[in-house]
Amino acid sequence: MTYAVTYSSHTGNTKELAQTINETLDNIIYFGEHDIKALNADRIYIGFWTDKGTCDSKTIEFLKQVQNKEIFLFGTAGFGKSEQYFNQIIDSVKSYINDSNRIVGSFMCQGKMPQTVRDRYIKLQNNENYQKYQMLIDNFDQALEHPNNKDKNNLIKVIK
Numbered sequence: 001m002t003y004a005v006t007y008s009s010h011t012g013n014t015k016e017l018a019q020t021i022n023e024t025l026d027n028i029i030y031f032g033e034h035d036i037k038a039l040n041a042d043r044i045y046i047g048f049w050t051d052k053g054t055c056d057s058k059t060i061e062f063l064k065q066v067q068n069k070e071i072f073l074f075g076t077a078g079f080g081k082s083e084q085y086f087n088q089i090i091d092s093v094k095s096y097i098n099d100s101n102r103i104v105g106s107f108m109c110q111g112k113m114p115q116t117v118r119d120r121y122i123k124l125q126n127n128e129n130y131q132k133y134q135m136l137i138d139n140f141d142q143a144l145e146h147p148n149n150k151d152k153n154n155l156i157k158v159i160k
């Protein structure tokens with residue numbers, strides 16, 4: 001059984017998860033950003049960052065090329081409060097995967113966002129929307145430490 005680990009990562013969070021997988025498994029014939037070289041492996045670990053509730057566009061394009069493979073999906077998202085939200089994202093990503101493939105597992109965790117996002121929340125927060133933006137700011141602050149070692153250890157447990 002050969003493996004490939006391929007990812008799209010805008011700010012580095014998903015790359016950290018990809019590196020964790022790369023350090024955990026043997027028999028990896030390709031590790032790097034999405035590339036057709038990954039298609040030579042029996043099982044592909046495919047990493048994405050969440051963009052508007054689904055995977056980023058580079059991952060959508062890559063998934064379209066994958067056929068007759070075992071696929072393990074992993075990703076990061078800015079909003080990490082609920083497992084249900086992660087499941088929704090994974091379900092949405094699955095819709096881009098051809099039926100000839102077999103999805104063998106998935107993993108998601110929270111990933112930090114750029115400071116500009118917090119600055120925008122602060123600017124937009126006022127008396128009327130105070131609670132809503134406070135929730136977003138709290139989520140932002142919580143995301144800052146992710147992916148952390150606990151996330152990475154959880155990922156290792158899932159892939160082993």
Ligand SMILES: Cc1cc2nc3c(=O)[nH]c(=O)nc-3n(C[C@H](O)[C@H](O)[C@H](O)COP(=O)(O)O)c2cc1C
Pocket residue numbers: 008009010011012013014015048049050051052053054076077078079080110111112113114
């Ligand atoms: C344009 C843009 C759209 C995003 N949309 C979402 C989203 O819909 N849901 C979410 O939870 N996080 C969203 N995020 C946050 C990123 O998914 C999150 O920070 C992720 O960990 C980034 O991964 P990366 O560092 O591998 O690029 C968005 C970020 C950007 C820049």
